[in-house]
Amino acid sequence: MAIVPNKNPMPTQAPEVRAHNFKEVALGYSEETAINEANRCLNCKNQPCVSGCPVNIHIPEFIAQVKEGNFEEAYKIINQTSSLPAVCGRVCPQESQCESKCTLGIRFEPVGIGRLERFVADYHNEHATAKPEVPASNGHRVAIVGSGPSGLTCAGDLAKKGYKVTIYEALHTAGGVLVYGIPEFRLPKTIVAKEVDTLKALGVDVETNVVIGKTLTIDELFEDGFEAVFIGSGAGLPRFMNIPGEAYKGVYSANEFLTRSNLMKAYKDDPVTPIMKGGKVAVVGGGNVAMDAARTALRLGAEKVYIVYRRSMEELPARKEEVEHAQEEGIDFRLLNNPVEILGYNNPDDPRDPRNGFVTGIKCIRMELGEPDASGRRRPVEVPGSEFVLDVDTVVMSIGTSPNPLIKNTTKGLEVNSHGGIIVNEDGLTSRDAVYAGGDAVTGAATVISAMGAGKLAAKSIDEFLSKKN
Numbered sequence: 001m002a003i004v005p006n007k008n009p010m011p012t013q014a015p016e017v018r019a020h021n022f023k024e025v026a027l028g029y030s031e032e033t034a035i036n037e038a039n040r041c042l043n044c045k046n047q048p049c050v051s052g053c054p055v056n057i058h059i060p061e062f063i064a065q066v067k068e069g070n071f072e073e074a075y076k077i078i079n080q081t082s083s084l085p086a087v088c089g090r091v092c093p094q095e096s097q098c099e100s101k102c103t104l105g106i107r108f109e110p111v112g113i114g115r116l117e118r119f120v121a122d123y124h125n126e127h128a129t130a131k132p133e134v135p136a137s138n139g140h141r142v143a144i145v146g147s148g149p150s151g152l153t154c155a156g157d158l159a160k161k162g163y164k165v166t167i168y169e170a171l172h173t174a175g176g177v178l179v180y181g182i183p184e185f186r187l188p189k190t191i192v193a194k195e196v197d198t199l200k201a202l203g204v205d206v207e208t209n210v211v212i213g214k215t216l217t218i219d220e221l222f223e224d225g226f227e228a229v230f231i232g233s234g235a236g237l238p239r240f241m242n243i244p245g246e247a248y249k250g251v252y253s254a255n256e257f258l259t260r261s262n263l264m265k266a267y268k269d270d271p272v273t274p275i276m277k278g279g280k281v282a283v284v285g286g287g288n289v290a291m292d293a294a295r296t297a298l299r300l301g302a303e304k305v306y307i308v309y310r311r312s313m314e315e316l317p318a319r320k321e322e323v324e325h326a327q328e329e330g331i332d333f334r335l336l337n338n339p340v341e342i343l344g345y346n347n348p349d350d351p352r353d354p355r356n357g358f359v360t361g362i363k364c365i366r367m368e369l370g371e372p373d374a375s376g377r378r379r380p381v382e383v384p385g386s387e388f389v390l391d392v393d394t395v396v397m398s399i400g401t402s403p404n405p406l407i408k409n410t411t412k413g414l415e416v417n418s419h420g421g422i423i424v425n426e427d428g429l430t431s432r433d434a435v436y437a438g439g440d441a442v443t444g445a446a447t448v449i450s451a452m453g454a455g456k457l458a459a460k461s462i463d464e465f466l467s468k469k470n
Helices: 031-038 059-067 071-079 085-091 113-127 149-159 189-201 218-223 254-262 288-299 320-328 448-467
Strands: 141-145 164-168 205-207 228-231 251-253 280-284 304-309 332-335 337-344 359-372 378-382 388-390 394-397 435-437
Touching: 031 059, 031 113, 059 071, 059 113, 071 085, 071 113, 085 113, 085 189, 085 448, 141 149, 149 164, 149 189, 149 228, 149 448, 189 205, 218 228, 228 448, 251 254, 254 288, 254 394, 280 288, 288 304, 288 320, 288 394, 304 337, 359 394, 435 448
Parallel strands: 141 164, 141 228, 164 205, 228 435, 251 394, 280 304, 280 394, 304 332
Antiparallel strands: 337 359, 359 378, 359 388
16 A cells, blocks of 8 residues: 555634634544544554653554554553543644654654544544443552643542542642643533543542642641642743733733633633733743633634744744644734833823723834754844834733742642752652652643653552552
8 A cells, every 4th residue: 555645634623713713623533534544554563653652652553443443442552551532632742742753754744643542532432331440449549639631640540550549629620721721722621521520430539629738738638548649730820021011901821811711711702700802912922822822812802913922933832733723813923022011001190090000012122043042942132222012902921830839838848949840759759758749840831741641650659659558
């Protein structure tokens, strides 16, 4: 059979349609398309793609089942190492991980591994009726702090081994960044809920509205009978640029902006939570979160949305697919520009003027690329005298996040680094006995799949630790 050089295209909503709704952009493969894509796999003996997957999914094996139309068998293979296949198939950066190792990709486009993973997971979720078998209890209890990707993965792996696992989530909906940070049009909430329900069916308990470090402390979890704790609380503390005007009304962190839209239902016609409707929006940053915020603003009714980023398109850290989707939807990329001040309205003659304190624009300065910095990317340098103003009434800062210090400040002996990340050893163990950590709480903001890999490592370490107590 001749090699098909290109991936089977992923069908999507038309840009002019999807820019005005929150329905999923990518529509997924059909059975026929999935089989066609699976037939592009060379089934390499050394399986280089597996080495590129942080959770080591048996990729050629599941694709071989897709080739034969055995979709449920393919799901079982994926589920051996991944607790969130429907999520990973949608949001993982396969192009820099498993697909980057694909042998076919040396000469042609790599196999669409992520698209096939999504198809298999969606097929299972649509057709499966049997509940997973609950493993026999081994008598041990483990607490998980946070229901994001690292916490859900750690919980799933431990539950499959018979541990009684309880997840504590600070917000009112389980899923962590998967539900509050990633928009509906990229990852539907029903998909995340289905994955959480699968874990519950394995015997995992999920307690929402519990803030560890405030409602309960790590020490109190041990007092309640838990024998190990995994901290997967993420990195939800937003960063700002510390430029003039960041206190004006209409300035959001990307975390707040996306949470208001995702969980507080600001996308409704009559939202309870205040957020922009109409107007012009500047999103500062160039990562996936910036793309999510910009595309969300468009769907919330913005007449114009800018991405303001201090480097060029070549250095843009967001996934290529997300950038392309944003461009198709009409997002205006203002590259090699950096904000220096946020401007606001102030009427000194009338302190009760309702326009006082609201954003009116963002002053930027043009940049050019100089010598490479420590990250290997060329350092942006200001061009003197090149300031200009973008006329906007909403600014969303998407320049990164760091771990919230609440758990560290309420847990004696828990060491963190200079960025607030919890320090762990090669097994995911913190400076506290029986306390493990992983994901963004350790590394700072990173990918869903890397957080899952950390959760999987911690689950293995916790199992080894508690098995010795038998």
